[in-house]
Amino acid sequence: MLIFNLIVKDILIQKKTLLYSLIYAIFASAFFSSLGPNGFGLYMLSPMAITYMFITLAVSYDDKNKSDIIINSLPLKRSEIVISKYISIFPFAILGFVYSILIGFIGKAIGLPMFTRPISVFNIVFVLTSVCIFSSIFFPVYFKIGNLRMKFFNVILLMLIILLPSSAIDYATKNPNNIFFQKISYFISNTSSFTQYSLALIIGLIFFLISLMISIRIYNNKEF
Amino acid sequence: MDNILELKNLKKSYKDFTLDNLTFNLKRGSVMGFIGPNGSGKSTTIKLIMNLIKKDSGAINVFGLESPKHDKEIKQRIGFVYDENYFYEELNIMEMKNILQPFYKNWNDTVFEKYIKEFELPKKNKIKNLSKGMKMKFSLAIALCHNAELIIMDEPTSGLDPVFRSELLDILYNIIQDENVSILFSTHITTDLEKIADYITFINKGKLVFSKTKDEIIENYALVKGSKDLLDNNTRGEFVSIKETSFGFVALTKDIIKARKIFKGNCIIEKASLEDIMVYTVRGNV
Amino acid sequence: MNIIISNSSQDPIYQQIVIQIKTAIMNEELSRGDALPSIRSLAKELLISVITTKRAYEELEREGFIETVPGKGSYVSGQNKDLIREKRLATIEKKLTEVITDSKLLNLSLEDLQNILRLLYTE
Secondary structure (H helix, E strand, O other): OHHHHHHHHHHHOOHHHHHHHHHHHHHHHHHHHHOOOOOHHHHHHHHHHHHHHHHHHHHHHHHHOOOHHHHOOOOOOHHHHHHHHHHHHHHHHHHHHHHHHHHHHHHHHHOOOOOOOOOOHHHHHHHHHHHHHHHHHHHHHHHHHOOHHHHHHHHHHHHHHHHHHHHHHHHHHHOOOOHHHHHHHHHHHHOOHHHHHHHHHHHHHHHHHHHHHHHHHHHHOOOO | OOEEEEEEEEEEEOOOOEEEEEEEEEEOOOEEEEEOOOOOOHHHHHHHHOOOOOOOEEEEEEOOEEEOOOHHHHHHOEEEEOOOOOOOOOOEHHHHHHHHHHHOOOOOHHHHHHHHHHOOOOOOOEHHHOOHHHHHHHHHHHHHOOOOOEEEEEOOOOOOOHHHHHHHHHHHHHHOOOOOOEEEEEEOOOHHHHHHOOEEEEEEOOEEEEEEEHHHHHHHOEEEEEOHHHOOHHHHOOEEEEEEEOOEEEEEEOOHHHHHHHHOOOOEEEEOOHHHHHHHHHHHOO | OOOOOOOOOOOOHHHHHHHHHHHHHHOOOOOOOOEOOOHHHHHHHHOOOHHHHHHHHHHHHHOOOEEEEOOOEEEEOOOOHHHHHHHHHHHHHHHHHHHHHHHHHOOOOHHHHHHHHHHHHOO
């Protein structure tokens, strides 16, 4: 399928990133082990950062080479081009997970102190949901204003995605009387993990699909 | 003979430029030179055909199919060569080919290999290390190996030396031995076209000046050179434009036979090259 | 057979080709049934456009020098050389008769006519 080939292209043009992201994953697991609960750096921060890296680097290669012009001269629909970008985040995220799992496994086998547990479903769901939400904001903006003007925006967006959940939790613990948070804690303690995880993923996907439709519309009207 | 490309009343407006009611056809199996000064609208026209930009009004038909409605189908059969290289610089030729190949149904690897060999392109070098000429040849190899029926070239030879341009001409002559292939060649280096082009379409400031057979143009246009006292209100009207110097005038006429009758023996009348025609027409604001 | 094109000649290129092929046929460099190069390969060899070579071949066919078989190519036609020569002479005679008629209307004498002919011939 053509969309598959576009995704393959996004990976092929950044073979170096495969290596850099692995190195990053190794460092992230070590450096950030103190930042959060066990495995935060390895199983959450690292896959998120790796996915972010792949997405933004793919886009910057496209931009540097002005390859939009070639891609849009190929027998492809504009919607196919957009869809391929959206779907590409999943192989990237999976790659991030694979690196994390590999490093965790090796770390545990060697007996290093911070690698005590394997990846959890919570990690996977959290990362996937964040990555979906990140892309949902990133892609329409990218398709609209192009990569050059985005560099600053990217960094801000990344920080938000990482810091927002933790500061929200922070705020919640300091204000236990807030009705909104009370309702949420009630919900969390009274529903199964499965329900919570499914809900998170569904919300992520809804953002994702809405963003996809917006991006397709933006890209269909774009002129090169 | 049917038309492989039809443009009808094509219009596209920008802030300070408008492509205005452009109409011309490209017959199957022919080579059309698309000429005009910089900024005349050649690239805009080609981008409209390739659906890189959207028309305001008018019709574009390629292979009898409406564009942009059948855009994907049309592009299967078009090979394109642009003036700048938009390939991924970090990749080498084979890697770049592998990225493009899956999108074309009629890709023929044997033909690709043949061209790579003929053009002497190094397979393992990164694209960013190739010379401009090699990049262009690579573009051409890609354009030619998926059975494209229409080759669109947008200023492919700008920045390339005459030796290379002559090589390209040989390559194009070989391509058109297949009577199913048509070529649209946009350029402002008109000497490239003087030989191979069957038709010439000339645009200036977004408007069509003419679209005719090259023979008709070469046989009817002429440069008239003579002394200034031959110019009066009557004779001035005969010309497309006139250049006057301290020593005489040079003027372009569209009708060599008439010019011969009017000036018989008093002037030098010479064939006008495509470049002369373009320069004098643009100067005369026709 | 050699075909040499001059870019500075007054004659259009297709005309030059027509003349040279006709000459080759008349000189028996090309004989009846010989295949001519395809219009596309001729264009390539001479570095001209396909429309020009096509026009040349069409004129040669019109004048009976060659025959074109669709899908196969062009061949020197079966008409023999003398017949062609006779045909051309007949055309010349006809044209000259027209010229003479016009000249008589202008009261030109035979000598006047001969002078004009002499001037034009040596041009």
